[in-house]
Amino acid sequence: MMSIKQEIQKRRTFAIISHPDAGKTTLTEKLLLFGGAIQTAGAVKSNKIRKSATSDFMDIERQRGISVATSVMTFEYKNMFINILDTPGHKDFAEDTYRTLTAVDSVILVVDSVKGVEEQTEKLMNVCRMRNTPVIIFINKLDREGMRPFELMDELERKLDIKVRPLTWPIGMGKGFKGVYNLYEKNIYLFKSGKTTIEDDRLLVDDLSDTVLDDKLAGDAERLREEVELVEGVYEPFDTNDYLSGSVAPVFFGSALNNFGVRELLETFISIAPPPKERETDQRQVKPVEEKFSGFIFKIHANLDPRHRDRIAFLRVCSGKFERDKYFHHVRLGKNLRFNNPYNFMARSKNIIDEAFPGDVVGLYDRSNFKIGDTLTEGETFTFRGIPSFSPEIFRELVNIDPMKSKQLDKGIEQLTDEGVAQLFVHQDGRRKIVGTVGELQFDVIQYRLEHEYGASCRFQPMNYAKACWITSDDPGKLDGFMRAKSRHIYYDKDENPVFFAESQWLLNSAIENHPDVEFHFTSEFKTDTSIVNNGREAI
Ligand code: G4P
Numbered sequence: 001m002m003s004i005k006q007e008i009q010k011r012r013t014f015a016i017i018s019h020p021d022a023g024k025t026t027l028t029e030k031l032l033l034f035g036g037a038i039q040t041a042g043a044v045k046s047n048k049i050r051k052s053a054t055s056d057f058m059d060i061e062r063q064r065g066i067s068v069a070t071s072v073m074t075f076e077y078k079n080m081f082i083n084i085l086d087t088p089g090h091k092d093f094a095e096d097t098y099r100t101l102t103a104v105d106s107v108i109l110v111v112d113s114v115k116g117v118e119e120q121t122e123k124l125m126n127v128c129r130m131r132n133t134p135v136i137i138f139i140n141k142l143d144r145e146g147m148r149p150f151e152l153m154d155e156l157e158r159k160l161d162i163k164v165r166p167l168t169w170p171i172g173m174g175k176g177f178k179g180v181y182n183l184y185e186k187n188i189y190l191f192k193s194g195k196t197t198i199e200d201d202r203l204l205v206d207d208l209s210d211t212v213l214d215d216k217l218a219g220d221a222e223r224l225r226e227e228v229e230l231v232e233g234v235y236e237p238f239d240t241n242d243y244l245s246g247s248v249a250p251v252f253f254g255s256a257l258n259n260f261g262v263r264e265l266l267e268t269f270i271s272i273a274p275p276p277k278e279r280e281t282d283q284r285q286v287k288p289v290e291e292k293f294s295g296f297i298f299k300i301h302a303n304l305d306p307r308h309r310d311r312i313a314f315l316r317v318c319s320g321k322f323e324r325d326k327y328f329h330h331v332r333l334g335k336n337l338r339f340n341n342p343y344n345f346m347a348r349s350k351n352i353i354d355e356a357f358p359g360d361v362v363g364l365y366d367r368s369n370f371k372i373g374d375t376l377t378e379g380e381t382f383t384f385r386g387i388p389s390f391s392p393e394i395f396r397e398l399v400n401i402d403p404m405k406s407k408q409l410d411k412g413i414e415q416l417t418d419e420g421v422a423q424l425f426v427h428q429d430g431r432r433k434i435v436g437t438v439g440e441l442q443f444d445v446i447q448y449r450l451e452h453e454y455g456a457s458c459r460f461q462p463m464n465y466a467k468a469c470w471i472t473s474d475d476p477g478k479l480d481g482f483m484r485a486k487s488r489h490i491y492y493d494k495d496e497n498p499v500f501f502a503e504s505q506w507l508l509n510s511a512i513e514n515h516p517d518v519e520f521h522f523t524s525e526f527k528t529d530t531s532i533v534n535n536g537r538e539a540i
Helices: 004-010 022-036 057-070 091-103 119-130 151-162 213-216 220-234 240-246 262-272 404-420 441-454 476-485 504-516
Strands: 013-017 072-077 081-087 106-112 135-140 163-166 168-171 178-183 187-190 200-203 248-253 294-303 311-319 328-330 335-337 359-368 373-377 395-402 423-427 433-437 458-462 467-472 490-492 498-502 517-521
Touching: 004 013, 013 022, 013 091, 013 262, 022 072, 022 081, 022 106, 022 135, 022 262, 022 498, 072 359, 091 119, 091 294, 091 441, 106 119, 106 262, 135 151, 135 262, 151 163, 151 248, 163 240, 168 220, 168 248, 187 213, 200 441, 200 517, 240 248, 240 262, 248 262, 248 517, 335 476, 395 404, 404 441, 433 441, 441 458, 441 504, 467 476, 467 504, 476 498, 504 517
Parallel strands: 013 081, 013 106, 106 135, 135 248, 163 248
Antiparallel strands: 072 081, 168 178, 178 187, 187 200, 294 311, 294 373, 311 359, 328 335, 328 373, 395 433, 395 458, 423 433, 423 490, 467 498, 467 517, 490 498
């Protein structure tokens, strides 16, 4: 029997993130191939909604089906248990991705070598920065004519605001792509396109001046020598601690489609990526090695069959040992619950499990006990931090169009917002309700699901709001004064925190200037919040 400590050391829980189309799905699939979790390429369904005008709720339903199947993918590689947490690529589901990032210990960021850093890449990186999540960057699609590698390095540092350190270096690109040079092992991995197997093809060179290089690489040999010299001159030697603290991102080059450069990435990943780390709660730090179990819910999936209201709650284990049929404490509800059929995601099938360890993700069947961010413990009362709601970008008023069904509507919208489909804000008068999302598609999802699962009908009325900020103040009188002055624009979130809605950035700025005693936040979690508008930049 392994000790809890040994179990923890074997676990690596991470997410692959990217702007849509950079190659996240393809890379995930290749990693699973290495792990033997799948046997053939093409087995991982693309977790995305087509970008065409045909994106409708059929696509959404399909997406929900796929994302249940791929939410967590666990495989074993070289005696490590690797949990990949899937993140939806579509921008409208960005909040789901942000929350999933709260449940991982590190990320691999995929960047398209042709497109460089894209909008979603920047936003996701901002979320990683909030928690100093260690990041490894994989520059993909080297088989295409892309940006020059030094140019890419500059763009990464500039737009992602992180130092980079290449660990491999490409030799040519596009049609002339020859392979990558491993700056650490000092060997060259020659490129063969269309490689779907996983055997090696390496060229060992003790020294870059070796003439075998000229034989194999012809004219590219000389350029490689120059570039490597430059790389070694420009970048500090790689220090794993800088990566672990989130200040330096090691960079790899390759082509996921051709399964090229993926092994380098995986090998380095298992040697440097952090095992489950200690986590902050509202009371104290919780270490994974603690004897007593604790964990939190970061994602909730409704049953695809609308006749069944049961849901799957995804629990990230943070400390101790999770056990089947044992009573655990649901901190928010103050009650004890046990789970008969908890399951894991090994080999992409559901297996009932008897126990789980820190870093693991457990699927729990739930009727309506959970909402996102809930903490489970072995009795102690604390709540994990770092699972905030993020400021939505689109706001609509929720209008009931069937007065006979207002109970169903209330219940439906409450459950859907518990699941994190959108955020609900209720005006001080208790009547007006605003639904806030990060994407248009969510409104279709909500309308469709309210109708099919709850029998309620609604309409969404556009609202003239551009920004929403949670507001706090050290001086309750000042906060009160502000809320009275702006009463039309103050709503409460689900936890009764006041939120100020501004019609434009300009109006928000002027509110900030005129009310120096009030603090404005872009996430619902204030103490660890790095995004206070007054003295920081906007996080998301
Ligand atoms: P995503 O999950 O990040 O959205 O990206 P995904 O893996 O689905 O990849 C997006 C497109 O990029 C796919 O092509 C995929 O085949 C292609 N791709 C991934 N890696 C590479 C690579 O290393 N080189 C090249 N040239 N292309 C790559 P698609 O035509 O959109 O989809 P499909 O029909 O091929 O699946």
